[in-house]
Amino acid sequence: METLEFQSEARQLLQLMIHSIYSNKDTFLRELVSNASDALDKLRLESFRDKDMQVDTDDLHIVVESDPSERTLTVRDNGIGMTREDVVRLIGTIAKSGTAEFLKQLKEQQSASGSSDLIGQFGIGFYSSFMVADKVTLVTKHPHAEKGVRWESTGEATYTIDDVDDAPQGTSVTLHLKPSDDEDKLPDYTEPAKIREIVKRYSDFITWPVRLGGEDINSRKALWARPASEVTEEEYAEFYRHISHDWNAPLETIRMQAEGTFEYQALLFLPAQAPLDLFMRDGKRGVQLYVKRVFIMDDCAELMPEYLRFVKGVVDAADLSLNVSREILQQDRQIQLMRRRLVKKVLSSIKSLQSSRPDDYRKLWGEVGAALKEGLLSDHDNRDAILEVCSFASTHSDSELTTLAAYVSRMKEGQEHIYYMTGDSRVAVENSPHLEALRAKGYEVLILTDTIDEMWVDSVPAFDGKSFQSVAKGQVDLETEEEKSAAAAKAEEFAALLEWMKGVLEAEVKEVRLSSRLTTSPACVVGDSYDITPTLEKMYKAMGQELPKIKRILELNPSHPLVEGLRTAFEGGERESLTDAVELVHGLALLAEGGELGDPSRFVKLVADRVQRTF
Numbered sequence: 001m002e003t004l005e006f007q008s009e010a011r012q013l014l015q016l017m018i019h020s021i022y023s024n025k026d027t028f029l030r031e032l033v034s035n036a037s038d039a040l041d042k043l044r045l046e047s048f049r050d051k052d053m054q055v056d057t058d059d060l061h062i063v064v065e066s067d068p069s070e071r072t073l074t075v076r077d078n079g080i081g082m083t084r085e086d087v088v089r090l091i092g093t094i095a096k097s098g099t100a101e102f103l104k105q106l107k108e109q110q111s112a113s114g115s116s117d118l119i120g121q122f123g124i125g126f127y128s129s130f131m132v133a134d135k136v137t138l139v140t141k142h143p144h145a146e147k148g149v150r151w152e153s154t155g156e157a158t159y160t161i162d163d164v165d166d167a168p169q170g171t172s173v174t175l176h177l178k179p180s181d182d183e184d185k186l187p188d189y190t191e192p193a194k195i196r197e198i199v200k201r202y203s204d205f206i207t208w209p210v211r212l213g214g215e216d217i218n219s220r221k222a223l224w225a226r227p228a229s230e231v232t233e234e235e236y237a238e239f240y241r242h243i244s245h246d247w248n249a250p251l252e253t254i255r256m257q258a259e260g261t262f263e264y265q266a267l268l269f270l271p272a273q274a275p276l277d278l279f280m281r282d283g284k285r286g287v288q289l290y291v292k293r294v295f296i297m298d299d300c301a302e303l304m305p306e307y308l309r310f311v312k313g314v315v316d317a318a319d320l321s322l323n324v325s326r327e328i329l330q331q332d333r334q335i336q337l338m339r340r341r342l343v344k345k346v347l348s349s350i351k352s353l354q355s356s357r358p359d360d361y362r363k364l365w366g367e368v369g370a371a372l373k374e375g376l377l378s379d380h381d382n383r384d385a386i387l388e389v390c391s392f393a394s395t396h397s398d399s400e401l402t403t404l405a406a407y408v409s410r411m412k413e414g415q416e417h418i419y420y421m422t423g424d425s426r427v428a429v430e431n432s433p434h435l436e437a438l439r440a441k442g443y444e445v446l447i448l449t450d451t452i453d454e455m456w457v458d459s460v461p462a463f464d465g466k467s468f469q470s471v472a473k474g475q476v477d478l479e480t481e482e483e484k485s486a487a488a489a490k491a492e493e494f495a496a497l498l499e500w501m502k503g504v505l506e507a508e509v510k511e512v513r514l515s516s517r518l519t520t521s522p523a524c525v526v527g528d529s530y531d532i533t534p535t536l537e538k539m540y541k542a543m544g545q546e547l548p549k550i551k552r553i554l555e556l557n558p559s560h561p562l563v564e565g566l567r568t569a570f571e572g573g574e575r576e577s578l579t580d581a582v583e584l585v586h587g588l589a590l591l592a593e594g595g596e597l598g599d600p601s602r603f604v605k606l607v608a609d610r611v612q613r614t615f
């Protein structure tokens, strides 16, 4: 027999369970039944794939047994079981993404209010047994392992692990229950009526029989196969928890049914809270594939595109083979058709949420909007539908986001484009000089600060016939004919200075020109229409991509006294001290947009030098 230590995160979680004041302790049984059900799914699937595997799949089931005199409760399945390595890895450590984050939140919340209700928002799994038991024994056997394994722990720092010669197929988990105690809200879990009640409440839809005293106690009716009118909100919520491990109720339930040549039923959920792994590299997609009520696979990429990875649920197709593989799914035209319909349905559900339950829509957008926007790049067919459900910050309101339709409805007479500016933060964008002329004209500007925004704006041509125009790129055409001819005259006056400045700043900029976007600032830097933005440039560099230096354009405000002064001095023949001044103007323009200076120490020296001369 070996004694091993729990990994430190696992230990923390166990301590939380042992000392849990979480009021709903009944849920431990749901977790055990849910694990058993997954193990049965896995065994059946393996046996389809590996015909030589020596397993008995005739009567796959879950048994719950209690012994009031010993005060034990056992949940047993004849599923896939675990090898010794599995037990150490799966039970001794917590590999689940988001656990560290959960523990951190829990600590913060505990220090704030002393409550631990957050436990209820996290899939707590096997360890939840320690809410009700002071010792847990697990015996398991995997079909590929010669011997079984016996694991035991009191939930303190260590557990023991030992070989077992005669373990049956599958897993049994035996809880040595704490004494029942009404005060501590700890009912007697050895009582059959209590067990029956909990299984009915949480696990009724489990596709495998759950047996108690030789009797099946769950109805096993797949929710998606029952008439919508018969399924209660609670049942949907329980099912959602079972498949998503999200303890919040779903924000929206979507049902779909297709009959005819290719029959399928879908039950999908939109979350009230983003999955913890939404932006993690190995994050999962949430749709499971069933064939005629039989679980086939998790995380089915062929059914839901990546940008909709927050959608959880089940698709049950009637006409596929139980042996269906990912490769087959990828090539199947019917599956592609089905996926297209599922995507359209999800997008239209979000759209109707937007109009019928705007608060819920806003909540959803806040949680998953950044993922949804990825679809603007990857899903050209549905681009318009995605644009319709997008919301953005804008100069119209400090706190409320706007849809594009609302933006368009507020467009000023003569305004042709949807103006936007990308940047690191709202403050940086709002204070940037690029916005000045648009502000003066009363034009609204979208403020785009998500990383993904930098990318989709370049590839999405228009919304409702109005093209997207960056206020920090290209020429911003805001002038009337009169203003244009005045500007042409000004350009003439400044031509020599601009040419000379371009020479001075040759290493930094590709052009110096007069601006139509400035009203109060002396200068700003802008990109050409097809140049990548400084933020994107930084991102590519951070990913290790070598890029040629991207020169931008310096724009001057001809009515600013500083710029006027430059011209006067230039015409007076001044060159040497003007060179420094030109460098300073360029540096100021970079700082004003929240950008980075090429050579900060030189800039500081130039400024210090100027300041000194004022004494």
Ligand SMILES: Nc1ncnc2c1ncn2[C@@H]1O[C@H](COP(=O)(O)OP(=O)(O)OP(=O)(O)O)[C@@H](O)[C@H]1O
Residues within 6 Å of the ligand: 031, 034, 035, 036, 039, 077, 079, 080, 081, 082, 090, 091, 123, 124, 125, 126, 127, 170, 171, 245
């Ligand atoms: N009855 C069982 N049979 C086979 N494997 C099991 C069984 N119970 C647990 N396991 C294995 O142990 C792992 C950890 O279980 P645990 O309940 O802690 O987390 P989980 O089920 O992965 O996630 P969650 O708790 O969020 O549902 C499972 O993923 C599974 O691989």
